[in-house]
Amino acid sequence: xxxxxxxxxxxxLSEEAFLTINCTxxxxxxxxxxxxxxxxxxxxxxxxxxxxxxxxxSNKGFEATYRKETTSFHLEKGSVQVSDSAVYFCARGGTSxxxxxxxxxxxxxxxx
Amino acid sequence: xxxxxxxxxxxVTQMGNDKSIKCEQNxxxxxxxxxxxxxxxxxxxxxxxxxxxxxxNETVPNRFSPKSPDKAHLNxxxNSLELGDSAVYFCASSPAQxLNQPQHFxxxxxxxxx
Numbered sequence: 001x002x003x004x005x006x007x008x009x010x011x012x013l014s015e016e017a018f019l020t021i022n023c024t025x026x027x028x029x030x031x032x033x034x035x036x037x038x039x040x041x042x043x044x045x046x047x048x049x050x051x052x053x054x055x056x057x058s059n060k061g062f063e064a065t066y067r068k069e070t071t072s073f074h075l076e077k078g079s080v081q082v083s084d085s086a087v088y089f090c091a092r093g094g095t096s097x098x099x100x101x102x103x104x105x106x107x108x109x110x111x112x
Numbered sequence: 113x114x115x116x117x118x119x120x121x122x123x124v125t126q127m128g129n130d131k132s133i134k135c136e137q138n139x140x141x142x143x144x145x146x147x148x149x150x151x152x153x154x155x156x157x158x159x160x161x162x163x164x165x166x167x168x169n170e171t172v173p174n175r176f177s178p179k180s181p182d183k184a185h186l187n188x189x190x191n192s193l194e195l196g197d198s199a200v201y202f203c204a205s206s207p208a209q210x211l212n213q214p215q216h217f218x219x220x221x222x223x224x225x226x
Binding site: 034036038041042043044045046049087089093099100102104105107 | 116152153154155156157160168202204213214215216217218219220
């Protein structure tokens with residue numbers, strides 16, 4: 001079935017470090033791909049999305065490119081801030097009924 | 113002007129009790145969802161309704177019964193609560209069933225079973 005695999009966390013970085021969180025997905029169909037962010041005590045918020053191969057989603061300095069050849073959608077940010085500390089979820093659209101399949105989430109902590 | 117609102121935010125109760133969680137969205141969306149997030153942050157879909165009709169039921173015990181009185185509301189009733197039901201439950205909505213639609217989430221209901 002559909003699945004999404006994210007890099008294991010937690011990830012701990014210093015402020016202004018470069019961030020990469022890896023995400024790969026199963027290649028059935030032509031899913032849209034999403035990154036969601038969950039700040040402490042809150043629900044998930046859409047961070048960025050890409051709907052077809054080679055699309056780049058970007059928001060708040062974060063970027064991810066839909067790579068069909070490697071079935072990947074890695075999240076990157078050039079310079080993280082303490083306020084980026086959160087849980088990040090990669091997700092793929094389903095083949096029916098708008099179902100999203102989420103990765104296991106990656107906890108990011110950024111220290112000053 | 114909260115888009116997806118859930119009540120209550122916290123729910124602490126005893127094993128064996130019955131409880132309900134309510135969800136409302138004011139986005140005019142057709143599709144609503146319930147997710148369960150465990151202590152390791154893993155998210156799993158439980159149910160989805162499109163315009164008051166059940167379209168996804170992901171092998172959830174029948175102690176869990178969703179109800180959608182109209183397309184803006186999706187409530188979750190849980191009978192005979194068990195320790196393993198302790199989790200954060202998220203409601204979400206999306207404009208339609210299409211593959212490219214992002215979902216909008218509520219802030220969650222933190223359920224603790226004593």
